[in-house]
Amino acid sequence: MNLADLNKVALAMVTPGKGLLAADESSGTIKKRFDAIKVDSTEDNRRDYREMLFRSQEAMSKYISGVILYDETIWQNAKDGTPLVKLIEQAGAIPGIKVDEGTQALPNCPGELVTVGLDKLAERLKKYYDRGARFAKWRAVIDIGSGAGSRGIPTMTAIRVNAHALARYAALCQAAQIVPIVEPEVLMDGDHDIDRCYEVTQRVLNRTFQELRVQRVALEGMILKPNMAISGKKCPKQAPVQEVAEKTIRLLKSCVPAAVPGIAFLSGGQSDEEATAHLDAMNKIGNLPWKLTFSYGRALQAAPQQAWSGKPDNVPAGQRAFSHRARMNGLASTGNWEAGLEKQAA
Ligand code: 13P
Numbered sequence: 001m002n003l004a005d006l007n008k009v010a011l012a013m014v015t016p017g018k019g020l021l022a023a024d025e026s027s028g029t030i031k032k033r034f035d036a037i038k039v040d041s042t043e044d045n046r047r048d049y050r051e052m053l054f055r056s057q058e059a060m061s062k063y064i065s066g067v068i069l070y071d072e073t074i075w076q077n078a079k080d081g082t083p084l085v086k087l088i089e090q091a092g093a094i095p096g097i098k099v100d101e102g103t104q105a106l107p108n109c110p111g112e113l114v115t116v117g118l119d120k121l122a123e124r125l126k127k128y129y130d131r132g133a134r135f136a137k138w139r140a141v142i143d144i145g146s147g148a149g150s151r152g153i154p155t156m157t158a159i160r161v162n163a164h165a166l167a168r169y170a171a172l173c174q175a176a177q178i179v180p181i182v183e184p185e186v187l188m189d190g191d192h193d194i195d196r197c198y199e200v201t202q203r204v205l206n207r208t209f210q211e212l213r214v215q216r217v218a219l220e221g222m223i224l225k226p227n228m229a230i231s232g233k234k235c236p237k238q239a240p241v242q243e244v245a246e247k248t249i250r251l252l253k254s255c256v257p258a259a260v261p262g263i264a265f266l267s268g269g270q271s272d273e274e275a276t277a278h279l280d281a282m283n284k285i286g287n288l289p290w291k292l293t294f295s296y297g298r299a300l301q302a303a304p305q306q307a308w309s310g311k312p313d314n315v316p317a318g319q320r321a322f323s324h325r326a327r328m329n330g331l332a333s334t335g336n337w338e339a340g341l342e343k344q345a346a
Contacts (some may be wrong), residue, residue, distance in 0.1 A: 001174050001175055001177065001221070002177060003015055003127065003174075003178065003218050003220060003221050005342075006174060006177065006179050006218065006220070006221030006222075007220045007221055007223075007261065008297075009094065009134050009135060009179045010135075010179045010220070010221055010222065010261040010262060011261050011262070011291075012065060012066075012094060012224055012247050013066050013094065013135060013262060013264070014065065014223065014261060014262030014263075014264060014290075014291035014293050016291065016333060016334050017062075017063065017330050017331075017333060018062075018063055018064060018183075018293065018330055018333065019063070019064070019065060019160075019264060019293035019295060019296070019329055019330065019333050020064070020065060020066050020067070020068060020137050020264050020293070020294065020295035020296075021053065021064050021066075021067045021068070021093075021293035021295075021296070021301075021326075022068045022094070022137075022266070022295050022296060022297035022300070023050055023053060023067055023068060023069060023070075023073070023297070023301070024068040024069055024073075024097070024098035024137060024297075025069065025070060025297065026070060026098075026297070027041070027070075027072070027263070028112065030046055030070075032164055033301070033305055034046075034049075034310075036142055036305075037305050037308070037309045037310065038309070038310070039309065039310035041312075043072070043076075046072065046073070047073075047076050047077075047078070047079075047084070048079070048312075049305075049308065049310075050073055050084060051077075051078045051079065051084065051087070052304070052308060052315050052319060052322075053301075053318075053319075053322055054067065054078075054084055054087040054088050054091065055078075055319070056319040056322045056323055056326075058319075058323045058326075058327075059319070059322050059323040059326035059327070060088070060091035060092070061091050061092050061093075062326075062327070062330065063323075063326035063327055063329065063330035064091070064093050064186050064326055065093060065094060065096075065293075066088075066093050066094035066095070066096050066120065066135060067088050067093055067095060067096060068097065068098055068135075068137050068181070068295070069084070069085075069094045069095060069096065069098070069133075070097075070098055071095050071097070072273045073099075074097055074128065074131055074132075074133065075131070080334050083131075085131060085132040085133075086132075089132060094134050094135065095131075095133050095134065096130045096133055096134065096136060096137060096181070096327060097128045097132075097133040097135075097136050097137070098136070098137045098138075099117060099121060099124060099125065099128070099136045099138060099169065099173075100115045100116070100117040100137070100138040100139055100141075100169070101115075101116050101117030102115070102116065102117075103115050103116070103141055104116050106157065106158055106161065107145070108157065109157050109158055111143065111145070111153060111155065112143065112154065112155060112157075112158040112163050113141050113158070113209040114140075114158070114162055114165065115138065115139060115140045115141065115162060115165055115166075116165075117138070117169075118165060118169065118172075121169065121172050121259075122172055122175070122176065123205070125172060125173060125176035125178055126176060128178070129176055129177060129178055130146060131203050133178060134178060134179065134181035134222070135173075135178060135180070135181060136169075136173050136178050136179070136180055136181065137171075137180075137181040137183060137225070138165070138166055138169040138180065138182070138183060139183040139185055139225075140162035140163070140165065140166050140183065140184045140185065141162075141185055141187065142154045142158060142159065142162065142184060142185065142186045142187065142200065142204050143187050143190070144186065144187065144190050144192045144196060144197065144200050144232065145190070145304065146189075146190035146191045146192065146232065146234065147191070149293060154200060154203075154204075155270045159203060159204055159207050160207060162184065162204075163184065163204070163207040163208040163210070163211040164211050166182050166183075166184060166208055166211065166212075166213035167208070167212045167214065167215040167217055168215065169182075169214070170182055170212060170215070170222055171215045171216065171217050171219045171235050173225055174217060174221055174222075175216060179221055179222060179223060180203075180217070180221075180222050180223075181222070181223045181224075181225045181264070181295065182208065182212070182222055182223070182224050182225065183224075183225035183226070183266065184204045184205065184208050184221035185225075185226075185227050185266055185268065185326065186200050186201045186204055186226075186227045187214060187227075187268070188227065188230055188231075188232055188233055188268045188269055188270070189232065189233055189234075189253070189269070190232040190233070190234060191234040191235050191236075192231075192232040192235060193231055193232070193235050193237060194229055194230060194231045194235075194239040194244065194247060195231075196241065197227075197229050197230055197231070197232065198229040198247055198251055201227060201229060201251060202251055202254065202255060205226065205251075205252075205255035205256065206255055209255065209256070209257065219257055219259035219260050220259050220260075220261060221258060222261075223260070223261065223262050223263070223264055223295075224256060224262075224263045224264075225264050225265065225266055225295050226252070226263065226265060226266070227265070227266060227268050228244055228265055228268075228270075228278055229244060229247040229248045229251050229266075230244050230248075230270070230278075233269060234295065241274075241277050241278060241281050242281055244278050244281070245278060245282045245284075245285060245296055246285070248278070248282060249282055249285055249288070252290075253288075253289075256290065258289035260290050261290060261291065262290050262291040262292070262293065263290050263291070263292050263293075264293050264294060264295035265279060265292075265293075265294055265295060265296070266295060266296070266297070267294070267296040267297065267298050267299035267300075268275035269298065270299060271299070272299045272300075272302055272303060272325060273328075273339075273342060274294055275294070275299035275329075276299070276325075276328045276329050276332045276337055276342075277332075277337070277339070279293070279294055279329065279333065279334055279337075280291065280331070280332035280336075280337040281330040282335075283332065283333060283334060283335030284335040286335060291333075292333070293329075293333040294329045294332070294333060296329065297314075299325070299329075300322065300325050300326060300329065301322070303321040303322070303325055304318040304319070304321040304325070305318075306320035306321070307320070307321040308321075328341065328342065
């Protein structure tokens with residue numbers, strides 16, 4: 001492992017003013033997104049859609065530091081035969097790859113999941129590196145139970161096995177000279193309040209960093225992708241922006257060592273503008289030991305998907321919508337966003 005080079009890539013991923021585009025939806029997830037805009041999820045449509053994003057010159061060169069790809073996409077070529085990976089590189093962004101293989105039911109823990117994909121990962125990482133990937137992503141999913149009798153979820157079992165797998169993945173990535181994005185996502189589905197999210201996320205992050213240390217992962221050569229401390233979607237009391245920002249910062253300061261170069265949040269089902277406002281409010285607090293930026297999927301892509309709707313004539317509108325969201329989040333990554341900028345664009 002060359003840690004200096006890993007650290008250089010990690011720092012580039014969190015360059016102030018820029019963040020990550022999570023375009024790594026699995027075939028099942030992209031189908032759901034396409035269903036919503038009435039587009040068939042064919043290989044060509046998936047390619048055309050992602051090509052539209054990666055050819056958005058303004059967004060890609062100014063506000064996007066890297067793109068997380070799905071296995072299908074990393075091997076695809078644009079319509080003119082240029083590998084999609086090359087389009088990303090030509091725009092000055094870094095290609096990355098989602099390497100987990102999704103989730104399976106966790107035995108003995110009804111309703112809980114464990115992320116799989118460690119078998120043969122070392123061999124797969126070599127191929128991805130040769131294709132140009134310089135970072136990877138693995139997502140663990142932790143649910144907060146809702147309703148009567150759900151206090152027991154998540155179990156310590158689910159937290160431990162998922163943290164163990166995240167650290168195994170991270171160590172394999174670094175051995176392959178690939179920066180791991182470590183993503184332990186505590187879901188915002190459910191009716192829990194922000195304090196319950198805080199408490200569960202704290203347990204998850206503490207266990208994750210414990211496993212990373214046990215497995216000798218170099219913290220300078222990784223990026224953390226966490227959820228924010230936020231109210232569950234079905235919670236009747238939604239915490240305001242400033243509370244989300246303050247509690248998330250307090251939580252991260254208590255769990256994430258300063259050796260980690262950067263933290264890139266997932267959006268997790270927040271609205272586009274909420275995801276931007278939260279990131280901005282945290283960076284306005286400032287004085288943080290790590291860079292704080294975005295690694296959004298839905299919060300960057302909902303608007304361009306809607307604008308594109310599968311029609312070639314709508315490509316410029318889709319690119320404008322993507323560039324707008326990328327710019328708003330780029331500003332939020334330095335605490336320079338204002339709500340008024342959203343209205344100006346509309
Ligand atoms: P969302 O921003 O849509 O949560 O997606 C980010 C991601 O990569 C989840 O793994």
